[in-house]
Amino acid sequence: MNEQTKPEARTYFGWQVERVAFMFGMSGPRVLMLGAAALLAVWPFTVADLLFGVIVWPIAAITIGLAFFRVRGRTADEWISGWVSYRLGKRRDFHKFASGALAPDASPVIDVADLDPEATEEDTERDAVPITAQHGREWKRKRADLPGVLAPIEILEDEFPDGTPIAIVHHRIDKTFTAVARITYPGLGLVDTDRREQRVAGWGGLLAGLCTEGNPIIRVQAFQRLLPESGAALRRWHLDHADSQAPEVTQAITEGLLSTATLATSSRESFLAFTMDARRAASAIRSAGGGTRAASAVLARHVMSLTASIGGADLAVQSWLQPRELAEVVRSIFTPDMGRTLAERRETADRGGLEAGTDPVLARPASAEARPGYYLHDGAASITYWVYDWPRSRTYSTVLAPLLGEGQHRRTFSMHHEPLGPRKAEKEVMKERTARSVAVRMRQRTGQIVPEHEQAALDRAAQQDVERANGHGLVRFTGLITVTVTDFDEQSPISQRELEDAAAALQADAAAARIEVDRMWNTQDIGFAMAALPLGYGLPKARWSQ
Numbered sequence: 001m002n003e004q005t006k007p008e009a010r011t012y013f014g015w016q017v018e019r020v021a022f023m024f025g026m027s028g029p030r031v032l033m034l035g036a037a038a039l040l041a042v043w044p045f046t047v048a049d050l051l052f053g054v055i056v057w058p059i060a061a062i063t064i065g066l067a068f069f070r071v072r073g074r075t076a077d078e079w080i081s082g083w084v085s086y087r088l089g090k091r092r093d094f095h096k097f098a099s100g101a102l103a104p105d106a107s108p109v110i111d112v113a114d115l116d117p118e119a120t121e122e123d124t125e126r127d128a129v130p131i132t133a134q135h136g137r138e139w140k141r142k143r144a145d146l147p148g149v150l151a152p153i154e155i156l157e158d159e160f161p162d163g164t165p166i167a168i169v170h171h172r173i174d175k176t177f178t179a180v181a182r183i184t185y186p187g188l189g190l191v192d193t194d195r196r197e198q199r200v201a202g203w204g205g206l207l208a209g210l211c212t213e214g215n216p217i218i219r220v221q222a223f224q225r226l227l228p229e230s231g232a233a234l235r236r237w238h239l240d241h242a243d244s245q246a247p248e249v250t251q252a253i254t255e256g257l258l259s260t261a262t263l264a265t266s267s268r269e270s271f272l273a274f275t276m277d278a279r280r281a282a283s284a285i286r287s288a289g290g291g292t293r294a295a296s297a298v299l300a301r302h303v304m305s306l307t308a309s310i311g312g313a314d315l316a317v318q319s320w321l322q323p324r325e326l327a328e329v330v331r332s333i334f335t336p337d338m339g340r341t342l343a344e345r346r347e348t349a350d351r352g353g354l355e356a357g358t359d360p361v362l363a364r365p366a367s368a369e370a371r372p373g374y375y376l377h378d379g380a381a382s383i384t385y386w387v388y389d390w391p392r393s394r395t396y397s398t399v400l401a402p403l404l405g406e407g408q409h410r411r412t413f414s415m416h417h418e419p420l421g422p423r424k425a426e427k428e429v430m431k432e433r434t435a436r437s438v439a440v441r442m443r444q445r446t447g448q449i450v451p452e453h454e455q456a457a458l459d460r461a462a463q464q465d466v467e468r469a470n471g472h473g474l475v476r477f478t479g480l481i482t483v484t485v486t487d488f489d490e491q492s493p494i495s496q497r498e499l500e501d502a503a504a505a506l507q508a509d510a511a512a513a514r515i516e517v518d519r520m521w522n523t524q525d526i527g528f529a530m531a532a533l534p535l536g537y538g539l540p541k542a543r544w545s546q
Contacts, residue, residue, distance in 0.1 A: 009197075009396055009397075010197050010200075010396075010397070011394035011395060011396060012394065012395055012396070012397065013393070013395065014460055014463065014464060015390055015477075016432055016457075016460065016461070016464070017389070018476065029077040030067045030075060033063050033064075033067040033077065034063075034064065034067050036060075036063055037060040037061075037064045037067070038060075040056045040057070040059055040060035040063070041056075041057060041060045044056060044057070074518070082521065082522040083522055085522065086372060086522035086523075095369060095370040095371075095525070096368070096369050096370075097147035097148065097365065097367060097368040097369070099145045099147075099365060099366055144330075144360055144363045144364060145361065145364045146330075146363070146364050147364070147368045147525065148368075148370070148525045148526065148529065149525070149526055149529050149537070150533070150535070150537065152171050152172040152173040153169055153170065153535065153537075154169075155168070155169060155170075155323050155326060155327065156168040156177075156292060156293075156296050156323075157322070158293070158297060158299075159300070160300055160304060160320075164320070165322045166179060166303075166320045166321070166322065167179070167180065167321050167323040167325070167326040167360075168295075168296040169273075169326070170292055170296075171537070175277065175278040175279060176218070176219075176275050176276065176277055176278065176536070177275070177276045177278060177292075177296060177299045178273050178274065178275045178276070178535060178536035179273070179274050179300070179320060180271055180272070180320070180326055180329075180534050181271060181272045181273075181274075181318075181320050181321070182269070182270070182318045182319050182320075182325075183270050183271065183272055183310070183315045183316060183317055183318060184270070184315075184318050185270060185314060185316070186314060197397075199313055199314045200397045202309075202312040202314060202315075203313040203315075205309065205312055205313070206306070206309040206313055207220065207417055207419055208472065208473035209306075209309050210419035210473070211419040211420060211422070211425065211473025211474065212421060212422075213421040213423065214280060214421065215280070215419065215421065216276045216281035216284070216298070216302065217274055217275065217276055217302060217419070218277045218280065218419075219274075219416060219418055219536055219539055220272065220273070220274055220275070220416075220417040220419070221272070221414055221416050221417075221534060221535075221536050221538065222270075222272060222414070222415045222417070223270065223271040223272070223273065223412065223413075223534040224268060224269070224270045224271075224404060224413050224414075225268070225269050225410070225411070225412040225413075225532075226267075226268055226404065226411045226412070227336075227339065227410045242254075268404070269329075271321075271329075271534040272310065272315070273534050273535065273536040274299075274302070274303055274536070275536035276295070276298070276299045276302060278295050281295065281299075284298045303320065322357070323360045324355070324356065324358060324359065324360070325356075325357050326360070327357060327358045327359060327360040327363035328342050328346070328356075328357040328358050328363075329534065330364070330535070331358050331363050331364070333412075333532055333533060334364060334365035334368070334378055335366070335377070335378040335379075335380075336378070336410060336484065337378070337379065337486065342358065345357075365377045365378045366378055368525070370525035371524065372521055372524070373521060374524055375524040375525055375527075375528045376488070376490065377528075379486065379487060379488060380484055380485065380487075380488055381484070381485050381488040381490075381495075381499050382483065382484040382485075382524075382528055382532060383502070383503045383506075383519065383524070384482045384519075384520050384524055384528050384530075384531045384532070385480065385481045385482075385507075385510070385518060385519055385520065385527075386479070386480045386481075386517065386518055386520055386527065386531075387478065387479035387481070387510075387515050388518040389515065389516040390515055391513075393514075395514060399513055399514060400413075400513050400515075401513070402509040402510075402512035402513045403481060403506075403509050405509070408502070408505070409483055409484060409505075410483070410484040410486070411481065411482065411483050411484070412481070412482045412484075412532045413479070414479065414480050414481075414530065414531045414538065415477060415478070415479045416477060416478050416479075416480075416530070416538040417476070417477045417539075418475060418476040418477070418539050419474075419475050420473070420474045420475065420476065422468075424474075425468055425474035428474060429461065429464055429465050429468050429474065430465070432461045432464075433458070433461040433464075433465055436457050436458040436461050437458060439454055439458075440454055440455060440458055476539065477539070480531030480538070481510070481517060482527070482528060483502045483503060483505075483506045484532070485498055485499045485502050503519070
């Protein structure tokens with residue numbers, strides 16, 4: 001009888017870094033810098049004054065150096081543009097946010113018709129609670145007061161065909177609609193190899209199913225946050241199962257432990273956010289009656305059809321978030337001190353307590369301020385990193401475990417995916433393969449040695465083309481990580497040291513996960529919106545910025 005060998009765990013590799021193809025693989029600003037350097041270099045010759053070159057040639061050399069020199073993965077023009085943008089915004093106090101009673105001015109009223117040509121008359125009433133009834137259902141919308149790039153967001157309420165409410169996040173400028181699901185999953189670390197690969201393949205199948213031509217779902221955000229356990233569920237369980245006949249000493253000890261226990265454990269919450277582009281779904285929206293109400297109904301139908309694919313990855317949809325539930329998640333992230341109160345309210349709501357969740361209008365911080373290196377919000381401070389480089393060698397499916405393990409501070413991790421249609425995928429793969437092939441052939445023709453990394457990149461591009469031809473999908477993706485320190489005092493050296501220690505611990509975990517992260521200097525408010533909130537905001541269109 002032959003002994004069965006244990007199957008080897010599958011490794012993963014093949015992702016390509018998105019590069020710029022404006023001119024010679026450089027961005028527009030870098031090309032302009034090189035052009036300016038070239039003009040400065042030939043200027044003394046055109047005016048026949050070589051002494052003038054003593055002045056302009058060093059400037060040209062510095063400009064060339066700035067065009068090619070990188071610091072922490074960024075070129076000089078990227079650092080300069082970010083710094084200038086932050087300073088200009090700071091001069092106009094755009095880096096500060098005050099909500100509610102702290103707001104210096106009332107929020108301007110924007111006519112929806114100016115932003116949505118298909119908006120109905122009812123859609124122009126921004127803050128109405130019940131606006132109208134459609135097909136026997138009450139339509140509700142809430143205008144959230146959010147800072148910075150999240151200001152155009154409002155939370156709508158629609159229903160599934162069975163009457164279950166669902167929150168729809170509407171971005172008025174981008175014309176996108178997002179639904180958020182709270183999910184549970186069994187994990188990968190303690191399962192056998194076959195089951196692990198099956199779960200990973202299920203997740204790949206979910207993304208591949210969205211890589212169809214004209215699919216209205218343009219983004220998928222996988223969001224997980226690690227936060228201290230509030231203890232509300234434990235206290236609720238104790239109250240439900242406590243025996244009134246238990247000895248008084250036992251009851252006193254148990255109640256004392258529950259009331260004085262510190263937050264020694266952490267809990268995880270996981271969400272999936274699916275974002276629909278209203279322009280891609282224009283036909284279906286018009287068929288449903290037009291406007292934001294119809295767009296929300298169309299998105300609700302799409303996310304219902306995804307339930308089976310989500311289950312194929314062993315991800316169980318615990319619930320599609322309702323407006324008050326989504327507002328609770330957002331508020332607890334902006335105001336960490338509210339997390340425990342909101343959790344206890346949720347556990348006691350069915351026993352005569354306050355209604356679970358919070359009003360969508362209150363899904364915001366009381367105040368926030370963006371600093372160059374961190375983001376202040378309601379007594380807490382957060383630092384956001386983006387994944388600059390993924391592992392360059394083959395890795396296992398558990399490679400990101402160090403980032404998602406137990407930690408002393410709150411941490412959120414977001415991965416944004418953009419499924420590409422077959423035609424765009426073919427264009428991107430062929431562009432990458434052509435660029436790599438030309439680079440290798442130029443070196444061969446000029447007698448240069450082809451570096452191994454260029455040959456490996458060409459082989460990966462060719463393999464990716466083969467997989468695409470066999471029906472695989474292509475996905476753009478990026479990862480962002482935020483670490484948050486509560487009870488932060490900007491004037492205290494101890495708080496500053498605690499924040500930097502938390503950032504150092506995150507970087508150490510990233511190194512253990514074999515990824516390179518870069519701190520989002522001068523754009524911490526945007527990074528927080530992308531990494532710390534499950535609102536589907538992130539992964540902008542490809543630009544000439546690398």
